Amino acid sequence: MMSREINKNDLAVVKKKINKYLALAARNSSEHEATQAMIRASKMMEAYGLIELDLDKAKEDMNEVEHLLIFNLQRERSLVNAIARNLGIFTLYMPMNESENKWSCITTFVGEQFGIDTALVTFEAAQNIIQTMRYKYLEDKLKTNEPFNDKTILDYGDGLISGLIKRFDVLTNKRATTNIQTGEARESLDGKGLVPVNQMYSTAVKWSEAQNGGVHDTSPSIEYNVNDDYRNGVVDSKKINLNNALN
Numbered sequence: 432m433m434s435r436e437i438n439k440n441d442l443a444v445v446k447k448k449i450n451k452y453l454a455l456a457a458r459n460s461s462e463h464e465a466t467q468a469m470i471r472a473s474k475m476m477e478a479y480g481l482i483e484l485d486l487d488k489a490k491e492d493m494n495e496v497e498h499l500l501i502f503n504l505q506r507e508r509s510l511v512n513a514i515a516r517n518l519g520i521f522t523l524y525m526p527m528n529e530s531e532n533k534w535s536c537i538t539t540f541v542g543e544q545f546g547i548d549t550a551l552v553t554f555e556a557a558q559n560i561i562q563t564m565r566y567k568y569l570e571d572k573l574k575t576n577e578p579f580n581d582k583t584i585l586d587y588g589d590g591l592i593s594g595l596i597k598r599f600d601v602l603t604n605k606r607a608t609t610n611i612q613t614g615e616a617r618e619s620l621d622g623k624g625l626v627p628v629n630q631m632y633s634t635a636v637k638w639s640e641a642q643n644g645g646v647h648d649t650s651p652s653i654e655y656n657v658n659d660d661y662r663n664g665v666v667d668s669k670k671i672n673l674n675n676a677l678n
Contacts, residue, residue, distance in 0.1 A: 449475050492543045493638045498551065502527075502534040503562055504585065505653045506592045507554075511538065513599035514553050518546040519631025521639055542635040553673060560671050561591050568663070582656070589655040590664020595671055 452472035455464070502508060508524065515522045520542035527536045540547040565584040572579045655661065 445475060490634060490638055493541065493635065494544045494547065495639065495642065496540050496544075496547055498538050498540065500536050500538050500554075502536065503558065504588045504592065505534055506589050506655055507558060507561075508534075508536060508538075509653060510557060510592050510596055510599075511550070511554050513596040514557070515540065515542075515546075515550040516632055517599045517602055518550050518553075519543070519635060520546045520550050521632060521635035523639070541639040542631065546631070556673055557595060557671065560673075561588055561595075564588075564591060564667060564671075568660075568667075583660050586656050586658055586660040587664040587667075590661040590666075591668045591671070592664075593655070593661070594665040594668025598668070 449472045452468045452475070455468040500508075500511065505527065508527070512522055520540055523539040523541070525537040527534045540550065565588045568587045569579065569584045571577075572583065
């Protein structure tokens with residue numbers, strides 16, 4: 432579909448209308464009305480070429496940055512994935528190395544620099560909270576004389592991570608859900624400008640593929656135990672407040 436010619440003043444009016452539809456879609460309790468509002472917004476963006484224009488700009492802003500991350504728990508790597516994806520950032524990992532009960536991994540972040548910086552700060556805050564909660568869990572075990580072993584706070588920590596990952600995934604999915612009945616994509620544009628967060632992520636993946644001749648996963652899956660300590664961690668993960676930690 433060809434985009435329409437439009438001057439700067441009219442473009443501002445169009446964007447205002449689009450944002451109005453997006454707000455209606457995000458806040459409306461009726462699935463049907465929310466979907467209709469999103470369809471109108473999507474059609475206007477397509478008609479005026481706004482998505483294509485902003486995606487071209489997004490590609491210009493792409494960065495590829497390597498960071499050496501230190502993990503207290505192996506599954507923290509999966510938490511980095513969830514946080515980064517929520518911000519429209521694509522991640523690639525080199526093999527993990529273990530030393531003194533910690534793991535290190537060179538991680539490549541692909542996306543806009545602001546999103547990369549935000550992902551790193553958010554992960555650091557989450558990591559600190561998880562570590563504090565793990566030690567508190569062990570202290571409570573000691574006070575009550577409950578049985579525990581070396582894996583107690585490991586399994587509890589994995590549960591905290593799983594619960595937090597689920598919260599990030601739910602947030603990500605809310606920004607890009609599909610109405611099964613109509614087949615219409617409902618994208619809440621919480622990203623930069625008029626680029627949906629999930630579209631920013633897709634752009635980062637495609638950009639990385641073009642730069643590196645494809646994307647290759649070098650990281651094996653990480654196993655974890657599901658037991659009472661793990662389940663307690665999942666439940667307690669709801670107490671993690673990253674907003675307070677980041678302010």
